Amino acid sequence: xxxxxxxxxxxxxxxxxxxxxxxxxxxxxxxxxxxxxxxxxxxxxxxxxxxxxxxxxxxxxxxxxxxxxxxxxxxxxxxxxxxxxxxxxxxxxxxxxxxxxxxxxxxxxxxxxxxxxxxxxxxxxxxxxxxxxxxxxxxxxxxxxxxxxxxxxxxxxxxxxxxxxxxxxxxxxxxxxxxxxxxxxxxxxxxxxxxxxxxxxxxxxxxxxxxxxxxxxxxxxxxxxxxxxxxxxxxxxxxxxxxxxxxxxxxxxxxxxxxxxxxxxxxxxxxxxxxxxxxxxxxxxxxxxxxxxxxxxxxxxxxxxxxxxxxxxxxxxxxxxxxxxxxxx
Amino acid sequence: xxxxxxxxxxxxxxxxxxxxxxxxxxxxxxxxxxxxxxxxxxxxxxxxxxxxxxxxxxxxxxxxxxxxxxxxxxxxxxxxxxxxxxxxxxxxxxxxxxxxxxxxxxxxxxxxxxxxxxxxxxxxxxxxxxxxxxxxxxxxxxxxxxxxxxxxxxxxxxxxxxxxxxxxxxxxxxxxxxxxxxxxxxxxxxxxxxxxxxxxxxxxxxxxxxxxxxxxxxxxxxxxxxxxxxxxxxxxxxxxxxxxxxxxxxxxxxxxxxxxxxxxxxxxxxxxxxxxxxxxxxxxxxxxxxxxxxxxxxxxxxxxxxxxxxxxxxxxxxxxxxxxxxxxxxxxxxxxxxxxxxxxxxxxxxxxxxxxxxxxxxxxxxxxxxxxx
Amino acid sequence: xxxxxxxxxxxxxxxxxxxxxxxxxxxxxxxxxxxxxxxxxxxxxxxxxxxxxxxxxxxxxxxxxxxxxxxxxxxxxxxxxxxxxxxxxxxxxxxxxxxxxxxxxxxxxxxxxxxxxxxxxxxxxxxxxxxxxxxxxxxxxxxxxxxxxxx
Ligand code: SF4
Ligand code: SF4
Numbered sequence: 001x002x003x004x005x006x007x008x009x010x011x012x013x014x015x016x017x018x019x020x021x022x023x024x025x026x027x028x029x030x031x032x033x034x035x036x037x038x039x040x041x042x043x044x045x046x047x048x049x050x051x052x053x054x055x056x057x058x059x060x061x062x063x064x065x066x067x068x069x070x071x072x073x074x075x076x077x078x079x080x081x082x083x084x085x086x087x088x089x090x091x092x093x094x095x096x097x098x099x100x101x102x103x104x105x106x107x108x109x110x111x112x113x114x115x116x117x118x119x120x121x122x123x124x125x126x127x128x129x130x131x132x133x134x135x136x137x138x139x140x141x142x143x144x145x146x147x148x149x150x151x152x153x154x155x156x157x158x159x160x161x162x163x164x165x166x167x168x169x170x171x172x173x174x175x176x177x178x179x180x181x182x183x184x185x186x187x188x189x190x191x192x193x194x195x196x197x198x199x200x201x202x203x204x205x206x207x208x209x210x211x212x213x214x215x216x217x218x219x220x221x222x223x224x225x226x227x228x229x230x231x232x233x234x235x236x237x238x239x240x241x242x243x244x245x246x247x248x249x250x251x252x253x254x255x256x257x258x259x260x261x262x263x264x265x266x267x268x269x270x271x272x273x274x275x276x277x278x279x280x281x282x283x284x285x286x287x288x289x290x291x292x293x294x295x296x297x298x299x300x301x302x303x304x305x306x307x308x309x310x311x312x313x314x315x316x317x318x319x320x321x322x323x324x325x326x327x328x329x
Numbered sequence: 330x331x332x333x334x335x336x337x338x339x340x341x342x343x344x345x346x347x348x349x350x351x352x353x354x355x356x357x358x359x360x361x362x363x364x365x366x367x368x369x370x371x372x373x374x375x376x377x378x379x380x381x382x383x384x385x386x387x388x389x390x391x392x393x394x395x396x397x398x399x400x401x402x403x404x405x406x407x408x409x410x411x412x413x414x415x416x417x418x419x420x421x422x423x424x425x426x427x428x429x430x431x432x433x434x435x436x437x438x439x440x441x442x443x444x445x446x447x448x449x450x451x452x453x454x455x456x457x458x459x460x461x462x463x464x465x466x467x468x469x470x471x472x473x474x475x476x477x478x479x480x481x482x483x484x485x486x487x488x489x490x491x492x493x494x495x496x497x498x499x500x501x502x503x504x505x506x507x508x509x510x511x512x513x514x515x516x517x518x519x520x521x522x523x524x525x526x527x528x529x530x531x532x533x534x535x536x537x538x539x540x541x542x543x544x545x546x547x548x549x550x551x552x553x554x555x556x557x558x559x560x561x562x563x564x565x566x567x568x569x570x571x572x573x574x575x576x577x578x579x580x581x582x583x584x585x586x587x588x589x590x591x592x593x594x595x596x597x598x599x600x601x602x603x604x605x606x607x608x609x610x611x612x613x614x615x616x617x618x619x620x621x622x623x624x625x626x627x628x629x630x631x632x633x634x635x636x637x638x639x640x641x642x643x644x645x646x647x648x649x650x651x652x653x654x655x656x657x658x659x660x661x662x663x664x665x666x667x668x669x670x671x672x673x674x675x676x677x678x679x680x681x682x683x684x685x686x687x688x689x690x691x692x693x694x695x696x697x698x699x700x701x702x
Numbered sequence: 703x704x705x706x707x708x709x710x711x712x713x714x715x716x717x718x719x720x721x722x723x724x725x726x727x728x729x730x731x732x733x734x735x736x737x738x739x740x741x742x743x744x745x746x747x748x749x750x751x752x753x754x755x756x757x758x759x760x761x762x763x764x765x766x767x768x769x770x771x772x773x774x775x776x777x778x779x780x781x782x783x784x785x786x787x788x789x790x791x792x793x794x795x796x797x798x799x800x801x802x803x804x805x806x807x808x809x810x811x812x813x814x815x816x817x818x819x820x821x822x823x824x825x826x827x828x829x830x831x832x833x834x835x836x837x838x839x840x841x842x843x844x845x846x847x848x849x850x851x852x853x
Contacts, residue, residue, distance in 0.1 A: 038727060040469060201714075222353055223457045223459055290725065290728075293461065294460075294525075295717070297459025297535075298535070300684055395775035397775075398807035472733075483748050483808075487805070489805075497812070525719075529716050530717060
């Protein structure tokens with residue numbers, strides 16, 4: 001490691017933090033605009049051109065609010081929960097390869113580090129629900145834990161399927177194997193596993209569930225649990241959870257892009273670059289928003305059934321299938 | 330560091346969850362005290378009465394026709410049918426013959442009102458289940474109905490359009506064409522709703538087999554309307570105690586024997602279809618003529634006890650009036666459907682999961698002011 | 703086994719159908735009206751608070767007969783009138799409407815023998831003070847409208 005390396009890393013992290021903040025703020029705008037269009041309304045229009053300053057106004061509002069700790073709550077854990085939510089999300093950005101050159105650290109176990117970071121948010125949400133001494137919060141905390149346990153398994157099975165193809169844990173390595181036109185992407189690696197699109201869908205479903213997005217938003221479930229684990233949070237306490245939710249969506253989508261959609265490589269084989277990565281990333285984010293504004297919420301045991309009875313068997317099957325195919329080919 | 334574990338409140342590790350009076354799922358100020366065992370509802374106690382407004386008493390201290398504006402405010406989503414029951418009771422008491430045109434217009438507006446009420450329910454139900462977009466689609470169509478009725482009556486919700494002996498005003502210009510257009514536009518929309526929601530696997534998983542309320546329970550608690558039709562009994566006041574011009578019209582009473590949330594859902598969706606049929610037939614047959622019968626200036630129904638029931642969007646609404654021959658009622662009794670429909674929640678919710686309980690409560694289609702009156 | 707397979711595939715298909723519908727709506731024009739910037743025209747029969755009609759001289763035709771006061775279910779009208787020199791009928795001097803209690807039922811409009819009152823189409827009614835709606839002075843309102851017309 002040269003002397004410049006730590007400085008570069010620091011700069012990258014600052015950049016990532018800024019990106020996460022702005023990205024979260026503007027994804028809220030995109031979400032609200034998108035929801036508006038899906039529901040045939042206009043969405044935010046008043047603050048700034050087409051409501052573009054709305055996230056800033058919202059942030060101003062959230063920050064100026066009083067932070068209330070409900071009586072009887074565990075003060076320390078209550079404050080700690082939002083704090084635990086954000087840094088893992090930012091750290092995950094240090095590993096994500098946005099392009100060949102735009103990467104914080106190219107770890108050779110990048111994928112594992114990424115999942116280690118991203119499973120942090122369960123603990124944060126659980127702590128938030130538990131420490132706020134609210135019955136809705138506690139129900140929500142219990143739900144989050146079992147939901148995440150259930151969905152971690154098919155997710156990992158899917159990832160092992162990919163790893164067997166790639167043979168490396170390094171994210172840049174995985175992306176580089178998908179260079180060339182779009183038929184080299186893992187999504188279309190039908191020769192080594194004809195069920196690859198199904199694998200992708202399983203991954204996508206698990207990703208939605210891990211990030212607590214609708215239709216799997218058991219933790220928030222606003223018509224049942226008011227706001228679930230976040231019920232007692234006021235001002236920026238809530239704001240941080242909100243931002244982290246979007247940061248996690250971006251991370252989830254980024255993983256999907258890296259593992260399945262060829263990362264920064266162009267689908268037609270020319271001009272690979274960071275903009276392809278972002279394009280694919282935001283397309284995925286759009287799909288996530290689209291799903292949210294289409295479906296009702298799943299029932300809690302329905303969600304567990306889906307994972308244990310459908311997703312896990314299928315993903316085990318695809319795993320075995322690709323193992324056999326790799327051996328044969 | 331001091332930890333504060335939440336103590337369980339009972340000996341069997343249960344805790345009490347207060348659902349409401351301010352909770353997104355109760356659609357107003359209804360409070361349900363749930364005794365929970367984990368996520369399972371062990372016991373539910375309904376605490377109603379937060380929006381009690383003494384409508385019955387108000388009916389007893391003013392001249393007969395001055396109670397009309399109140400009738401639209403009991404169940405604000407089916408104001409037309411409620412006003413119909415009240416004017417019907419007085420007409421029955423006084424022996425007033427309502428001109429046929431007025432009766433047809435009453436049926437058309439009532440059915441439009443029923444569709445708009447079911448649309449609100451449809452949207453709100455999906456909102457209970459966590460899908461927000463259907464609500465906005467439903468309101469898009471409902472808005473068209475409200476525009477029609479607003480142009481006709483001048484109000485969007487509390488119409489107060491019927492009068493004892495007829496209607497306040499004749500149809501406005503463009504109402505007939507507007508309604509025909511609406512019927513034409515709404516059929517494909519219903520189909521779209523079906524594809525977007527009714528066939529959706531997530532939705533089906535949440536309502537099929539959930540919240541079984543069978544005919545016996547309906548009978549016990551006096552539940553009517555889509556509740557009892559969703560339990561397989563074709564009881565509809567429009568057929569059981571025919572009123573107005575309904576006997577002349579050709580429509581079906583949808584029933585579904587499955588008795589779960591899905592069957593109540595299906596019954597309501599099918600009812601919208603039938604309402605469209607009724608509206609079309611009425612528009613075709615709409616006779617000319619006056620819309621107001623000759624009615625004395627001061628109403629004095631003869632001494633006696635009179636009833637009139639209508640099929641409101643949520644079930645049987647019945648007005649019973651007791652007259653002593655004076656210009657002011659002796660007793661006005663309102664039998665509202667939501668009270669019966671809600672009462673069975675306590676029994677039906679036992680043993681359900683919280684989210685299922687809410688899915689069932691949504692399928693009851695509650696309007697809280699209607700319960701409390 | 704076959705059933706499960708059918709359910710999974712059928713269920714997935716139903717989800718894609720739903721997504722297709724919302725995507726189609728996504729590309730259609732919004733149906734909402736951007737309220738404070740644009741507003742709808744109220745229909746002919748729209749019911750907002752009462753106002754006076756006027757004859758050709760701009761005076762109210764109300765004869766202070768008190769019929770509307772009696773017809774009102776919520777007692778929200780106060781009418782006073784006096785008989786002027788040389789006129790057959792009384793004319794109105796004070797007509798106060800308590801809009802906080804009015805249910806916009808229309809009984810008063812229907813009963814009026816001279817069609818002196820109608821519903822207005824003012825729907826942008828908002829105030830920071832409840833008091834403003836306790837007394838809506840219809841006489842003053844008519845005067846103001848006359849003045850505006852004269853200008
Ligand atoms: S509209 Fe009805 S409530 Fe209002 S002033 Fe007239 S009679 Fe009274
Ligand atoms: S407004 Fe009409 S009913 Fe009322 S006092 Fe004047 S003339 Fe009589």
